[in-house]
Amino acid sequence: MSYLERVRALQAWEPSAYRPFTVDHRRVGLIHRDFIPQLADFGAVLQISDAEVTLTPELGDAASRSAAMAEVLAELRSRDLIPGWRNEPYAVCEDWGTPPLFQMERAAVPLFGTLGYGVHLNGFVHDGDRLKMWVGKRSMTKPTGPGKLDQLVAGGLPAGIGVMDNLIKECVEEAGIPEGIARRAQPIGAMSYCTERPEGLRRDVLFNYDLELPADFQPHNTDGEVEEFYLWSMDQVMDTVRESEDFKFNCGVVVIDFLIRRGFIGPDHSDYLEIQRGLHTALR
Amino acid sequence: MSYLERVRALQAWEPSAYRPFTVDHRRVGLIHRDFIPQLADFGAVLQISDAEVTLTPELGDAASRSAAMAEVLAELRSRDLIPGWRNEPYAVCEDWGTPPLFQMERAAVPLFGTLGYGVHLNGFVHDGDRLKMWVGKRSMTKPTGPGKLDQLVAGGLPAGIGVMDNLIKECVEEAGIPEGIARRAQPIGAMSYCTERPEGLRRDVLFNYDLELPADFQPHNTDGEVEEFYLWSMDQVMDTVRESEDFKFNCGVVVIDFLIRRGFIGPDHSDYLEIQRGLHTALR
Structure with missing residues (x-):
């Protein structure tokens, strides 16, 4: 794997x-x-x-x-x-x-x-010199990826709402992140892909954000879309993405982009270039 | 522009x-x-x-x-x-x-x-809430891009040396960055492109790094490859990349990647996706 x-x-x-x-x-x-x-x-x-x-x-x-x-x-x-x-x-x-x-x-x-649009937020915490990452477990009632692992916050982008406004709304609903903290979320890039899934052809654009959270912050879901949150070491996140299909298909790849940008996957990795090329498919 | x-x-x-x-x-x-x-x-x-x-x-x-x-x-x-x-x-x-x-x-x-290979380092400094970026001006004697603007440190990657080892060597030679500081440089991704230049066809892979420098750090060149260093506001960096060709052709794009990853160019930019797609050409 x-x-x-x-x-x-x-x-x-x-x-x-x-x-x-x-x-x-x-x-x-x-x-x-x-x-x-x-x-x-x-x-x-x-x-x-x-x-x-x-x-x-x-x-x-x-x-x-x-x-x-x-x-x-x-x-x-x-x-x-x-x-x-x-x-x-x-x-x-x-x-x-x-x-x-x-x-x-x-x-x-x-x-x-x-085209489908989503916003995904990598939520992380500093634990001394190390990072930990918040992982959500999707509710079993979600129409796509029930029970799969997810970012701390992720959601679709409906017509007529700005990307950042939607992210802030999702932060409050999905993880109880107050608006004052959510506004610190930083856009770090987008990914695009075209792939066949049980629900059909996913031609998606994901707008990704990073947010560092206070060490004492505890997320809590308010809209029934998340079953549980875990604060994982990066080793556990990396092993899970690499060795299992526990993460929802696109959420795992949002993690991989984070791993590249933060140096957890470095230039000595034999797939370094090919991973990055695969994150930006033209949806024409 | x-x-x-x-x-x-x-x-x-x-x-x-x-x-x-x-x-x-x-x-x-x-x-x-x-x-x-x-x-x-x-x-x-x-x-x-x-x-x-x-x-x-x-x-x-x-x-x-x-x-x-x-x-x-x-x-x-x-x-x-x-x-x-x-x-x-x-x-x-x-x-x-x-x-x-x-x-x-x-x-x-x-x-x-x-294939050509390079290592490029975005050197930046926190000035209160704001970032400033170090910009180098290439020596007039360089065979490519003489007098053009550059990252704080950048160099080719010769055969037989690791990417990080080469970066540390260049940090010392080009900007007088001590090894202890240079080792904090973080790999943040690679870009690849194929383009015609006066010297021929450039099919390049650039391994890019970010390094936050102490506010009192002053770079000094030791190998004659850099004429001068500037510590610029991000506004000045952005205006210069967008409005002029003062940056060397590939160095300007390393800056653009930094601007995307740090939210200076956000999802509301009309070229947000196309910029990112253009950074990862398959060199086949």
Whole structure:
């Protein structure tokens, strides 16, 4: 088992199994060939050809697209084709920073292969010269990765809220971190990946943050999404990431990025370059 | 002018102008079509075909390859075809971490398009809540980037010395940083890029480090490679990287990576993802 295996798992998908999903001539997603037949009933909204699935050009603005897709998704949900419904609208765009073309329920994102966004916070504590890292155990009721290990705080990024504002909200809800401390969180980079998961194709951008916490801080969850928190030595964190799949697939890789940036994985590691290359896939 | 322009400059090269340079069936370099005719006199060492330039398979081990190439390079140098001779052997390999196939003078590396390696150190100081960064001005006698701005310490990585050992050596020589302080330097990641420069094709791997220096530390150069040091506010560093080409092409990008990791460039920057993707080109 190795760090590189964890990173490579973020790149595991079969491009030939997908057809582009386009809106206004822009490719915003990728739909698996097995899911396309389920969309055949919605010809007024989704035009299916051998080359692509297109949102009908008659829907010329974000509001009408969002409304039409909401009806399609509600019907698919009633047919049990969209598990893990969240009631969370996600912006659909070509790339981060490009204008949103419409909004769509988060649970549908991996089925249409549109971009997913998350914020992840590495929470750590100084213990003398050494670092310790806070690890959360996800609730068994989470739709993705139930019971898996996670960062101290992590969450999806719904449409219409800033990255830092969302992080602060999640800090309070997930770990009881007061806003005054949460505001010290430092953005340290983003990662992007495209990979097949049980819920569909994850084309994700994660905005990652580091936050040093006071030694006497004890996190407590308020929204039922975290079962337990552990304060682990870096050795235990490293062994767990490397030797097990206990961390949720993307959370383990957020840890690996922390290990690179803090020198726990150094230039003498034979996979040093390849690990870093694997964290920044272009989502085109 | 923008940070992204600096990063994109690291990806500026025309693949169709190059032929692979192979050794023992491994592609170790890329040679520009304009340089290939200069190699026609050395048929006993370099076999030229339409598809590639190959080191003759009769040279079956690293020592004999290094010796044969040394003779070729000495002759090319005497014909004024290799400027900036360094007397520094570089390991030639397929990728970082793969076994060296032979050694070759550093000045020839961009002409054969083999991998170049460097170590770069971001030296910074806390000034209250704020950071300041040490910036070096390269000597006018340097073969590459004379007079350009640089990290506090940076150097090439010759064959046979560890990355950290080389960094410590450079810290002492370039900036008078005592070994006891230099050892606190923390590896924070590597970058890789392929770009055309006046000296040839730079396919480089840079091992980057951060080092916080005591507020009263004053760098002093001992090897003649640095003309002057400046302790700049981060605003001055950022403006200079963004608005000018005063930093050497790769040193400016090492700064940009620092700005991302320390939150000076955050998720609200429209080029946030693209900047990071551009720092980790696969050198295949």
